[in-house]
Amino acid sequence: MKLKSLAMAVAMTTVASSGMMVVSSFDNAAQAQETFEWKMVTSWPKNFPGVGQGPERLAELVEEMSDGRLTIEVFGAGQLVPGFEVFDAVSEGTAELGHSASYYWKGKAPAAQFFAAVPFGMNAQEMNAWLHYGGGMELWNELYEPFGVDVLVAGASGVQMGGWYNKEINSVDDLDGLKMRMPGLGGEVMNRMGVAIVNMPGGEIFTSLQSGAIDATEWIGPYNDLAFGLHQAADYYYYPGWHEPTVMFEAIINEEAMASLPADLQAILKTAVRDINASVLDEYTARNNDALETLINEHDVELRRIPDDVLDQAREHSEDVVAELAESSELAGRIHESYRDFQDKVVNYHAISEQAYYNARNPEGGTVE
Numbered sequence: 001m002k003l004k005s006l007a008m009a010v011a012m013t014t015v016a017s018s019g020m021m022v023v024s025s026f027d028n029a030a031q032a033q034e035t036f037e038w039k040m041v042t043s044w045p046k047n048f049p050g051v052g053q054g055p056e057r058l059a060e061l062v063e064e065m066s067d068g069r070l071t072i073e074v075f076g077a078g079q080l081v082p083g084f085e086v087f088d089a090v091s092e093g094t095a096e097l098g099h100s101a102s103y104y105w106k107g108k109a110p111a112a113q114f115f116a117a118v119p120f121g122m123n124a125q126e127m128n129a130w131l132h133y134g135g136g137m138e139l140w141n142e143l144y145e146p147f148g149v150d151v152l153v154a155g156a157s158g159v160q161m162g163g164w165y166n167k168e169i170n171s172v173d174d175l176d177g178l179k180m181r182m183p184g185l186g187g188e189v190m191n192r193m194g195v196a197i198v199n200m201p202g203g204e205i206f207t208s209l210q211s212g213a214i215d216a217t218e219w220i221g222p223y224n225d226l227a228f229g230l231h232q233a234a235d236y237y238y239y240p241g242w243h244e245p246t247v248m249f250e251a252i253i254n255e256e257a258m259a260s261l262p263a264d265l266q267a268i269l270k271t272a273v274r275d276i277n278a279s280v281l282d283e284y285t286a287r288n289n290d291a292l293e294t295l296i297n298e299h300d301v302e303l304r305r306i307p308d309d310v311l312d313q314a315r316e317h318s319e320d321v322v323a324e325l326a327e328s329s330e331l332a333g334r335i336h337e338s339y340r341d342f343q344d345k346v347v348n349y350h351a352i353s354e355q356a357y358y359n360a361r362n363p364e365g366g367t368v369e
Helices: 001-032 054-066 082-094 110-115 126-132 136-147 185-191 203-210 220-229 255-260 263-297 308-326 330-351 352-362
Strands: 035-043 070-073 097-101 149-156 164-167 180-181 196-198 237-240 248-254 302-305
Touching: 035 054, 035 082, 054 097, 054 149, 054 263, 070 082, 070 263, 082 149, 082 203, 082 220, 082 248, 110 136, 110 308, 110 330, 126 136, 126 149, 126 185, 126 248, 126 330, 136 149, 136 248, 136 330, 149 255, 149 263, 180 203, 185 196, 185 308, 203 220, 248 255, 248 263, 330 352
Parallel strands: 035 070, 035 097, 180 196, 237 302
Antiparallel strands: 097 248, 149 248, 164 237
């Protein structure tokens, strides 16, 4: 108390001679002690492995790094708003922060799909490079600016699986008439291949598949698919996930709420999100293989490769779907141009680095024991 009183006395003396400068310093000190309580809404079940635990870790990191000055309460899908209303909730200020995937907002901003997953497009490593060092984040924020939200990339799934089916897929003909849950551009491609696409949040997938409301679904990969028990509702598990070479998850932030934070708290939030971006992908990479072995060895799941003719047609339709999206607006065209230019460059380099190394390391390919 004596030190505090002395400091106040010195400040008061200084105020008498040079008032505004000291008042400003007091204001800065008061702002530094101000606390903020935020809400974060997500599109995932509360505490769901991987993607659902990322937001929880983000909240913990921010509280610890800010010494409790910024706390974030995390709400799973349906707890505060439905999973597909996260963007609206953040845009309107119902919540300050959201965690989701941008292809869910294609009805509001069709070009948002470029930032989630592009069929036969870039993987997580390549997407992170484009977003952070190739101009992708600037374009993403430009796209969201009219909605009053800022965006940061906040995790990645890595290459996903091709999906769960209740019948064998031996050719393109076997897809005709199937009802399948698949979001984004991949869903549009499948629709053009005769599949009736149904969109639903993750929490509704199991019961829909089990009841026959849908015949097939994709979710994320073995780690999350095992957690949902999808092996209890479908027999055949297909790869590769051509439709989602990764899904990039997003942290969307209400613009006014972000501006209300002192500069140090803004920096803390951005740094914590960058940590989550890495840790979510790390966890999927660490967990997926063990989960796949469990599905095959303990639950007798039949792992199948998607037939070549299906992949060939999917590739052809993907080119059309992506080209049409690029033509939907001037901004979509610029995003597409940036995306493709970066992909062309990184594919060329990865052909003699990542891909060449994989081929040298595993000339006969990997196996699941």
